[in-house]
Amino acid sequence: MQERxxxxxxxITRELFRPLVTTTPMMxxxxxxLGAVLAxxxxxxxxxxxxxxxxxxxxxxNMWGFMIVNFVFWIxxxxxxxxxxxxxxxxxxxxxxxxxxxxxVMTIFSLMTAMLHPVIHTGRPWRTLYWVFPYDFWRNLxxxxxxPLVWDPSAILTYLTGSxxxxxxxxxxxxALARDRSTGWRRTLYTILALGWRGNERQWKMxxxxxxxxxxxxLPVFVSVHSIVSWDFAVSLVxxxxxxxxxxxxxxxxxxxxxxxxxxxxxxxxxxxRFENYIRLEHFDAxxxxxxxxxxxxxxxxxxxxxxxxYPQEARELEIMQFRLFEWPFNVFTALxxxxxxxxxxxIWVFQRFRRNVKIMFWTSILVNVGMWAERYWLIKPGLMRKxxxxxxxxxYRPSIVEMSIVLGSFALVGFLxxxxxxxxxxxSVWEEKExxxxxxxxxxxxxxxxxxxxxx
Amino acid sequence: MATHGxxxxxxxxxxxxxxxxDVLNAGLRWVRSIGTGRRTLVLVCAGxxxxxxxxxxxxxxxxxxxxxQAWTYVAVAFLYLMSTAAAAPALxxxxxxxxxxxxxxxxxxxxxxxxxxxxxxxxxxxxxxTFPGTxxxxxxxxxxxxxxxLWGAILLLALTGAGYLFAWFSSLPDLAIVRDxxxxxxxRLAAWLSRGWIGSHRQWRFYEKVVNNxxxxxxxxxxxxxxxxxxxxxxxxxxxxxxxxxxxxxxxxSFQAGIALxxxxxxxxxxxxxxxxxxxxxxxxxxxxxxxxxxxxxxYFWWSEFIIFWYGRMPHEIQVLKLLMAETYRWPFIxxxxxNFALPLLILMWNPIRRSITGPTVVAVIVLVGNLIDRIRxxxxxxxxxxxxxxxxxxxxxxxxxxxxxxxxxxxxxxxxVAGALTLVLWAARYLTFPSVAEVVGGLWLRAHKPFKxxxxxxxxxxx
Numbered sequence: 054m055q056e057r058x059x060x061x062x063x064x065i066t067r068e069l070f071r072p073l074v075t076t077t078p079m080m081x082x083x084x085x086x087l088g089a090v091l092a093x094x095x096x097x098x099x100x101x102x103x104x105x106x107x108x109x110x111x112x113x114x115n116m117w118g119f120m121i122v123n124f125v126f127w128i129x130x131x132x133x134x135x136x137x138x139x140x141x142x143x144x145x146x147x148x149x150x151x152x153x154x155x156x157x158v159m160t161i162f163s164l165m166t167a168m169l170h171p172v173i174h175t176g177r178p179w180r181t182l183y184w185v186f187p188y189d190f191w192r193n194l195x196x197x198x199x200x201p202l203v204w205d206p207s208a209i210l211t212y213l214t215g216s217x218x219x220x221x222x223x224x225x226x227x228x229a230l231a232r233d234r235s236t237g238w239r240r241t242l243y244t245i246l247a248l249g250w251r252g253n254e255r256q257w258k259m260x261x262x263x264x265x266x267x268x269x270x271x272l273p274v275f276v277s278v279h280s281i282v283s284w285d286f287a288v289s290l291v292x293x294x295x296x297x298x299x300x301x302x303x304x305x306x307x308x309x310x311x312x313x314x315x316x317x318x319x320x321x322x323x324x325x326x327r328f329e330n331y332i333r334l335e336h337f338d339a340x341x342x343x344x345x346x347x348x349x350x351x352x353x354x355x356x357x358x359x360x361x362x363x364y365p366q367e368a369r370e371l372e373i374m375q376f377r378l379f380e381w382p383f384n385v386f387t388a389l390x391x392x393x394x395x396x397x398x399x400x401i402w403v404f405q406r407f408r409r410n411v412k413i414m415f416w417t418s419i420l421v422n423v424g425m426w427a428e429r430y431w432l433i434k435p436g437l438m439r440k441x442x443x444x445x446x447x448x449x450y451r452p453s454i455v456e457m458s459i460v461l462g463s464f465a466l467v468g469f470l471x472x473x474x475x476x477x478x479x480x481x482s483v484w485e486e487k488e489x490x491x492x493x494x495x496x497x498x499x500x501x502x503x504x505x506x507x508x509x510x
Numbered sequence: 511m512a513t514h515g516x517x518x519x520x521x522x523x524x525x526x527x528x529x530x531x532d533v534l535n536a537g538l539r540w541v542r543s544i545g546t547g548r549r550t551l552v553l554v555c556a557g558x559x560x561x562x563x564x565x566x567x568x569x570x571x572x573x574x575x576x577x578x579q580a581w582t583y584v585a586v587a588f589l590y591l592m593s594t595a596a597a598a599p600a601l602x603x604x605x606x607x608x609x610x611x612x613x614x615x616x617x618x619x620x621x622x623x624x625x626x627x628x629x630x631x632x633x634x635x636x637x638x639x640t641f642p643g644t645x646x647x648x649x650x651x652x653x654x655x656x657x658x659x660l661w662g663a664i665l666l667l668a669l670t671g672a673g674y675l676f677a678w679f680s681s682l683p684d685l686a687i688v689r690d691x692x693x694x695x696x697x698r699l700a701a702w703l704s705r706g707w708i709g710s711h712r713q714w715r716f717y718e719k720v721v722n723n724x725x726x727x728x729x730x731x732x733x734x735x736x737x738x739x740x741x742x743x744x745x746x747x748x749x750x751x752x753x754x755x756x757x758x759x760x761x762x763x764s765f766q767a768g769i770a771l772x773x774x775x776x777x778x779x780x781x782x783x784x785x786x787x788x789x790x791x792x793x794x795x796x797x798x799x800x801x802x803x804x805x806x807x808x809x810y811f812w813w814s815e816f817i818i819f820w821y822g823r824m825p826h827e828i829q830v831l832k833l834l835m836a837e838t839y840r841w842p843f844i845x846x847x848x849x850n851f852a853l854p855l856l857i858l859m860w861n862p863i864r865r866s867i868t869g870p871t872v873v874a875v876i877v878l879v880g881n882l883i884d885r886i887r888x889x890x891x892x893x894x895x896x897x898x899x900x901x902x903x904x905x906x907x908x909x910x911x912x913x914x915x916x917x918x919x920x921x922x923x924x925x926x927x928v929a930g931a932l933t934l935v936l937w938a939a940r941y942l943t944f945p946s947v948a949e950v951v952g953g954l955w956l957r958a959h960k961p962f963k964x965x966x967x968x969x970x971x972x973x974x
Binding site: 506 | 652753810817956
């Protein structure tokens with residue numbers, strides 16, 4: 054059953070621009086709440102910069118901790134934008150229309166947040182430029198150009214550039230619409246961003262071609278980004294990291310968590326901006342079905358990773374697997390991953406009744422991301438908490454309050470940036486919604502009237 | 511009959527212009543007109559299958575189960591059928607779940623391959639005794655009692671059962687048509703199989719609810735089965751081959767071959783089966799895109815393994831690379847790389863080629879050959895290892911074995927088993943309409959012609 058209502062063009066414009074001109078009390082609560090957490094985030098980082106990395110739980114051999122886990126997590130979330138936008142655009146899935154903009158914006162903000170983590174993790178971020186430029190190839194002093202730690206920034210920056218271009222291209226018609234209906238600084242801003250858009254045939258054609266081309270081009274980048282992040286770990290010889298499955302496993306995990314984050318965002322937008330006419334129950338239904346497939350695919354890779362880590366029966370691998378699966382606190386993480394990442398949400402999503410319940414979709418999507426954060430931690434940390442032939446010592450890793458604040462703050466940062474974005478730009482693509490209204494028709498089949506989508510042959 | 515319309519420069523497919531009666535007549539024409547060509551083909555295939563069975567009895571069976579290398583091409587035939595014929599119905603499920611309308615005439619071409627599952631099941635049963643028990647060797651069964659024999663057989667049996675159930679259930683309405691309109695010989699079996707189908711509202715509701723679920727069940731069994739086969743037939747038989755991504759590679763490349771098999775089936779049906787009105791450019795274009803995507807995935811999954819081994823430089827990993835890619839099976843690997851990835855990419859990256867009938871068909875044939883070469887490469891490498899190299903937990907490939915060169919008997923076995931599968935498909939095609947009348951007419955009910963700006967478009971209802 055579709056809940057589509059026929060909406061006039063003027064009505065769509067007015068409703069979708071509403072968050073730009075009115076700030077509801079809930080939005081104020083969001084700004085203030087997220088701003089407060091953000092202040093803690095800034096304080097924690099400043100504290101760490103002032104006192105050095107000693108205020109964190111990082112020490113030999115646990116040199117990668119919460120910040121790197123969080124980096125991997127946010128890179129994962131960023132996969133939602135391309136997954137939703139590019140793939141669904143290429144496959145002409147109609148239900149993509151209300152979610153693409155938010156997903157693309159989330160991609161960009163989560164990528165920016167992710168990139169922040171390795172930089173602050175250095176402890177002296179201002180020295181990053183000094184280390185990186187000019188890049189020292191000759192004396193082999195700095196990380197090898199052939200190493201994944203160098204591939205990482207290249208891939209992520211390419212992805213960020215591509216995603217930004219992708220988002221911007223799809224925003225141009227809306228910028229022109231905003232330009233023609235605003236005054237003051239907003240008008241100046243939208244005029245610059247609209248690039249002289251008049252909506253003539255040639256411009257629409259170029260915009261459509263650019264959208265399709267960028268969708269196609271960004272897909273390999275999207276796959277490569279998380280693959281390369283996975284190789285940060287997998288090309289090393291640390292037991293349980295040196296696994297051939299890491300690249301596709303990280304990518305499918307990223308899609309699982311990213312698409313779940315889009316569900317969270319859809320529910321929040323529906324409640325916060327009163328977008329019931331646009332983010333409808335059928336959209337939750339469709340994305341819920343997609344999540345069943347993605348979640349089951351993720352479970353398969355998760356099990357492959359576990360089973361084939363045990364398969365060689367190597368003492369060191371077994372030791373860490375034992376540690377991961379059965380010892381405190383990682384046994385709790387294992388349970389969290391299984392239960393929150395799959396066994397609660399997916400059986401719920403199997404039922405259409407629950408897929409069409411916004412509250413249930415919201416909470417299950419939150420559960421998935423709790424499970425996926427736990428999974429990132431579970432994948433990265435146990436391998437480091439061990440003594441090997443080539444390490445001097447071993448020790449537990451206990452994250453400090455500073456690191457916890459940074460993790461918490463990163464969520465506030467993304468949320469805050471999304472709220473700011475929705476105050477300046479429409480959070481749902483206005484022109485795509487209008488286009489969708491043109492394509493939607495009704496059809497008499499026997500005694501029933503069914504909703505229909507225009508298909509071109 | 512309405513004229514062909516043009517929108518966005520490509521031809522309107524004739525299927526959407528037809529009346530339900532036209533589709534019914536086409537389906538009946540298919541079941542009624544079994545020409546001499548089809549009969550001859552069945553006889554030739556059945557003859558080749560018989561030769562293949564004789565070759566198995568005369569060669570590997572006479573050498574005994576302990577000589578695993580003699581069974582290499584029986585295993586190749588088994589894995590090839592699992593990678594192609596058994597994968598094709600999974601495509602149908604994916605398309606059903608995605609609810610795309612273009613898939614309606616395609617489903618039958620992919621689902622019909624489920625009838626061949628009995629052959630790989632029987633091959634698996636005769637291959638089982640060639641495997642040593644798992645108590646004292648590395649395997650994904652971890653020494654579980656009666657593994658891999660009993661549990662592997664149960665998995666294969668479940669897949670075979672689900673496959674037949676899917677093929678049968680998805681054909682129920684069409685079987686009822688054959689029961690009511692077919693020849694007396696066809697009617698008897700069709701009447702038994704159609705189980706009193708009269709097309710009542712209740713029956714249709716049940717059918718629509720259950721058919722997708724059986725398809726999903728099939729896929730849910732297929733993936734673990736391929737995971738286990740990848741492990742038992744390849745990974746566990748190559749000392750030092752410690753890889754978690756290989757089962758995923760094996761499964762994904764099987765889906766690729768399943769798509770290729772469906773495209774080739776469609777091309778044959780279009781050329782010789784009078785299905786041009788149903789299997790048009792729209793279907794080939796859509797499946798061509800899927801084939802391109804899966805060819806890219808072939809590379810991605812291969813690369814995911816290769817880079818870890820190559821970068822890690824562990825001695826046992828380098829040995830495996832030498833065996834499978836760089837030295838012993840270098841040429842099969844190069845051919846496999848070219849035919850599963852490079853050529854499909856270079857050909858299908860061009861939209862005009864993707865949007866043709868010939869382009870995707872040629873690439874599908876290339877992929878089917880490439881997949882066979884890949885399975886030969888992997889199986890030959892795995893079946894060359896003596897039991898002594900596998901027992902215990904040392905599991906390191908000390909010396910590279912020589913490449914296995916197939917003999918005439920091996921070729922007869924391989925061709926015979928593939929021909930056996932074809933025989934079953936041709937036999938089943940006597941009782942099933944092409945195209946699937948229920949599917950295509952179901953789409954036609956939801957169709958309407960409407961003006962849209964300056965174009966004439968077809969509107970297809972989405973029932974949800």
